[in-house]
Amino acid sequence: MYGNLQGQRVLVVGGSSGIGLAVAQQAGEAGASVTIASRSLTKLDAALSGLPRTAKAARLDTADDASVESFFAGEPAWDHVVVSAAQTTSGPLRKAELADARATMESKFWGAYHVARAAKIRDGGSLCFISGFRSARPxxxxxxxxxxxxxxxxxxxxLALELAPVRVNVVSPGLVATPMWSGMADAEREKMFAGAAERLPLRRIGEAANIANAVLFLACNPFSTGSTVVVDGGATIAA
Structure with missing residues (x-):
């Protein structure tokens, strides 16, 4: 594994599915006391069934700054906080509805900003975000x-400078098979995955566990801060 998280408190915002749930599972396996947070109580309840019995769940809407501040005010300092929650849209900029574009920024950027602003994290602990390889490969x-x-x-x-000695890092995934794609027809989704895999040096797309591996590495490495760890199957460098 990546280190011993025994007895450490780990909060995974967006931990009810996909990458966030994989992070929670691996943190639990490493001995952490895990709390998953999400807007959906239904998804939280379903996710808890696959986590250690000691895992907890909290309803949290990162778009609601007051709610985020209230949540953290009522909790002791965390050892590690991971922010994986996001609802995003894609498509040509000039064709996208402005409301959808603003909602994407509100969810993925401002939601993370709200957590970073309010979270209490012990010195030497860590805060980790999930971005995406399109930051470098548009x-x-x-x-x-x-x-x-x-x-x-x-x-x-x-933030790595502002919050030090708290460590702040980000993991940048490529295309990952998560429930985010479940709205597509099975055949259409598999065709997209296969086409993407053919363009990657590793000839495969990612799994949520691959991204969680990087998150846990950063949590357990006391000399990592201000880092962007790319886990994209080579998408950034692919022709």
Whole structure:
């Protein structure tokens, strides 16, 4: 594993599914006392069934700054906080509805900002965000995603200075098979995954556990801060 998290308190915001749930599972396996937070009580209850019996759940809407501040005010300092929650949209910038674009920024950037502003984290503990490889490898249909991911990564570097000795890092995934894609028809989704895999040096797309591995590495490495760890199967460098 990546270190001993025995007895440490880990909060995973967005921990009810996908990458966040994989982080919670691996943290629990490493001995941490895990709390997952999300807007959906239904998803939280379902996620708890796959976590250690000691795991807890908390309803939290990161878009609500007052709610975020109230949550952290009522909790002792955490050892590690991971922010994976985000509802995003994609498509050409000039065709996207402004309301959808603003909602994406509100969810992925401002939600993370609210957590960073309010979270109590012990000295030497860590805060980790999830961005995305489009910050460095843009495409015509993902302009907004690239912008919000780049903003998260820039905020990470600044916060690593402001919040020290708390460590602040970000993991930048490529295409990962998560429930985010469950709205697509099975055949359409598999075709997209196969086409993306063919363009990657590793000829495969990612799994949530691959990204969680990097998050846990950063949590357990006391000499990592201000870092962007790219886990994208080579998408950033692919031709």
């Amino acid at each position: 495409s015509a249909n993902t302009v907004l995603q690239g912008a919000v991911n780049a903003a998260l990564e820039a905020m990470t570097r600044g």
